[in-house]
Amino acid sequence: MTGWQQHLPVLPILLPLVAGALLLFFSEPHHRRRGVIALAFTLAQLATAIVLLGMADGRLAAPWPDGIGVYALGNWAAPFGIVLVVDRLSAIMLTLTATLGLATLTYSLARWERGGSHYLPLFQFLLMGLNGAFLTGDLFNLFVFFEVMLAASYGLVLHGSGAARVKAGLHYIAVNLVASLLFLIAAALIYGVTGTLNMAELAQSASALDAGDRVLFEIAAVLLGIVFLIKAGAWPLNFWLPAAYGAAPPPVAGVFAILTKVGVYAVLRFATLLEDAGAPAPFGGAWLFYCGLATIAAGTLGVLAAQRLDRLAGHLVLVSSGTLLAAFGYTGTALTGPALYYLVSSVLGSGAFFLVVEMAERNRNPAADVLAISFEAFGLQDRHDSDHPGELTGVAIPAAMAFLGLTFVSCALLLTGLPPLSGFVGKFTLLAAAVGTPLTAPAPQLWLFVATLLLSGLAGVIALSRMGMRIFWDTRRPAPHLQWIEAAPVAALVLICVALAIWAGPAMLYFDATAQSLHQAGEYTHAVLPAPAGALP
Amino acid sequence: MELVFAAAIGVLAGSGIYLLLRPRTFQVIMGLALLGYAVNLFIFGMGRLRSGAAPVLDPALGADPALYADPVPQALVLTAIVIGFATTALFLVVLLASRGLTGTDHVDGREPERE
Incomplete structure (x- = not known):
């Protein structure tokens, strides 16, 4: 010492x-x-x-x-x-x-x-x-x-x-x-x-x-x-x-x-x-598991219903919280390691997503979002679409827009758990661990977990691609101005997630070791209280 | 003493919760304050109620713990009072800002519509 x-x-x-x-x-x-x-x-x-x-x-x-x-x-x-x-x-x-x-x-x-x-x-x-x-x-x-x-x-x-x-x-x-x-x-x-x-x-x-x-x-x-x-x-x-x-x-x-x-x-x-x-x-136990499932469900509904991107991002945070709670509540301890991996990846992903949202929304009219969703819901055509057909072809993509599009897609992949980024690794290992847990767990628990996780991912993809199309395929929107100091941290967060996916093996070893030492609570108590409790006056 | 103490906590907490659920911001902050008092008394009570016992060691009395009140809850309650005081002050500012920006003291920032 x-x-x-x-x-x-x-x-x-x-x-x-x-x-x-x-x-x-x-x-x-x-x-x-x-x-x-x-x-x-x-x-x-x-x-x-x-x-x-x-x-x-x-x-x-x-x-x-x-x-x-x-x-x-x-x-x-x-x-x-x-x-x-x-x-x-x-x-x-x-x-x-x-x-x-x-x-x-x-x-x-x-x-x-x-x-x-x-x-x-x-x-x-x-x-x-x-x-x-x-x-x-x-x-x-x-x-x-x-x-x-x-x-x-x-x-x-x-x-x-x-x-x-x-x-x-x-x-x-x-x-x-x-x-x-x-x-x-x-x-x-x-x-x-x-x-x-x-x-x-x-x-x-x-x-x-x-x-x-x-x-x-x-x-x-x-x-x-x-x-x-x-x-x-x-x-x-x-x-x-x-x-x-x-x-x-x-x-x-x-x-x-x-x-x-x-x-x-x-x-x-x-x-x-x-x-x-x-x-x-x-x-502990089933209580936390079902609480987590309900959170995922509520968050998923919110993701589908959100009319503004910042709200949508908030609901995605809920989904990730729910996933973690459900994983911790799941019978057995095999899910803790993968859940920690998922936690890291989803925090980095949603942090980057909030920033991307702000950059993408900088030049917009807030009412347009609400209109866009209502048009879709009621099957109406946005009548401006057909006004200037000639302009729709051959639009040069400014660098800022390309960067935003790329990071938006990366965040979407991270948060919904699609390959190839770390969001996928996180969800996949969670599901693999749940399936691999010996069935002392009642079977409905397993299927509920798998179904909820996959459905929430699907809902996320639907909502995010809908929003993404409205934002990035809208030719009337002027490209936002970005500064390097704003683009760099977002790129860094996404790159960290890429690195997490590439070195998923070593990272997962670390998370599994974490889970193992967590589930031996004796390690923690012995480190903090070297003398056995009985010896205290 | 126990009965009076428990009743005081109960009355404070009950009226605090009632006020907390009211629609006006001033009622909410009063509710939070009352609830805070109830909680502080509760923490104090967790050190067990006894009168005539000091929480600080006295050389004349010796080191027998039975002669003293438990000092830890008193330290905790002091921290809780300070933190509660600060957050109440902050909430008060937010309340005034909300009143100034929206022109109403309703917690939702607008008056409910009446039929």
């Missing part, structure tokens, strides 16, 4: 905190300087996250012995002090956050940052909350980081103001404040019953509760589950989500793609920790 390396786990929280505080000192005119600071700190976060990713797997020399890094804040030992825990899952989520954060941040430097005040500090605090939520090993600390993340997200949703944003933001804030109150009740109840807030100690003491306390514990777990499912956008707790994501500034919506996955992460973390103690209702 020597050297600077042992302090790495705290950096993903400290870096954005320092960056956010530093950015407050630069007033509005210093755009370039602010941008450079924000970029530099986010790059440092990405580097830290990648090093942690290597250390958690033992590929880089780690200062901790068994793959799970425990960082005691203030050097207080685990059950009494607050710990940060880095295992493979945390490292994956940290890397994902930093990657998506870097891309959306770069994108927003072009225009969106100037739409209001304090965009960059808020963005850094959002990253801090996200990183903290992925790292912490303490239930109440999880609440605090949720609040940091949410407080920043409230500001970001309202960035740029306007009636639509304020209205959607009002609903978003109200729902999340109620969720926070529920979280507090759950945390207090769990403390009252088990006498601890440390997640590892919680996992140990949950199995030793007597019957009366166990009932209270289950109630607390249900409340906790409701909070996480609200964050994850599970049906029927998700009606605020498409409106808020659609109204938020696009780069913010892009980084929000990972906000729902915080809820998914928390569900997975607690489900695996409490596995040995007999997971209470919301964290």
Whole structure:
């Protein structure tokens, strides 16, 4: 335990905190300087996250012995002090956050940052909350980081103001404040019953509760589950989500793609920790599975019904959340690894998609979308189509339009799970693992899963190709003007997904190792609490 | 004491939820505030109710935990109060912005249509 390396786990929280505080000192005119600071700190976060990713797997020399890094804040030992825990899952989520954060941040430097005040500090605090939520090993600390993340997200949703944003933001804030109150009740109840807030100690003491306390514990777990499912956008707790994501500034919506996955992460973390103690209702078993299926169904209907691309993107986020919840709820543990692969690919895909949508919609008349869908629904012809037949032939494709078309198609392939990109690998491995699971699972569960996943993909293809035709085959629309700084992050996100598809083997090995260590909850608890619980006074 | 305490939490939470479901933004924020009070009391109660016991170690009394109140819920409730205070203030600003932009205090930004 020597050297600077042992302090790495705290950096993903400290870096954005320092960056956010530093950015407050630069007033509005210093755009370039602010941008450079924000970029530099986010790059440092990405580097830290990648090093942690290597250390958690033992590929880089780690200062901790068994793959799970425990960082005691203030050097207080685990059950009494607050710990940060880095295992493979945390490292994956940290890397994902930093990657998506870097891309959306770069994108927003072009225009969106100037739409209001304090965009960059808020963005850094959002990253801090996200990183903290992925790292912490303490239930109440999880609440605090949720609040940091949410407080920043409230500001970001309202960035740029306007009636639509304020209205959607009002609903978003109200729902999340109620969720926070529920979280507090759950945390207090769990403390009252088990006498601890440390997640590892919680996992140990949950199995030793007597019957009366166990009932209270289950109630607390249900409340906790409701909070996480609200964050994850599970049906029927998700009606605020498409409106808020659609109204938020696009780069913010892009980084929000990972906000729902915080809820998914928390569900997975607690489900695996409490596995040995007999997971209470919301964290295990068929219940979560059917909740996930309902979410996919609701999201799919929304995708088909959406009249605007930003709404459609929001519903696609719901579909991906639902898929993950269904996969975690599926009998057996074989789906966890593929689900994590799917998570990474879908977060990157939907993050890129929100950005593409904004670029593509830049020059449009919002009413035209609604008309286009109604024309189609009622079988009407757009009468302008036949007015100038000569113009339809031989239109040169400007480079910007070609780029947008290409990225739009890539995102569509990613999000619907068609080959050859990583979305397909994710869905295929999910289905393969579901089919390959020995049939202790009741057969309807298998067929429901397969059918829902495939049908949601089909609906996505239909909706996206309909929208894509209206946007890219419309010759009357002037080509949008793109800047390099906007195109580059989108291209980077898509290229990462291409790389994920090419090196799917090594990536999948990593995700499977993650799943394996997750499902041995003992590894986590032993790393955090080296002495057996009985030895404590 | 337990009965009064429980009744207070129940009344606060009940009226908070009622107000939360009302259509005016000011009622919603009052509801959130009341619900917040109920939750804070609840957290406090999770440290078990007892009077005349300090949460901080006193050299004269010694280190027997039975002589002290549980300090952790008190620390938690302090954090929760601060966070709740900040989010309420933020919500208040959003509420005013909504009133200013839409000209109504309905949560949907427009008055419901009447027959």
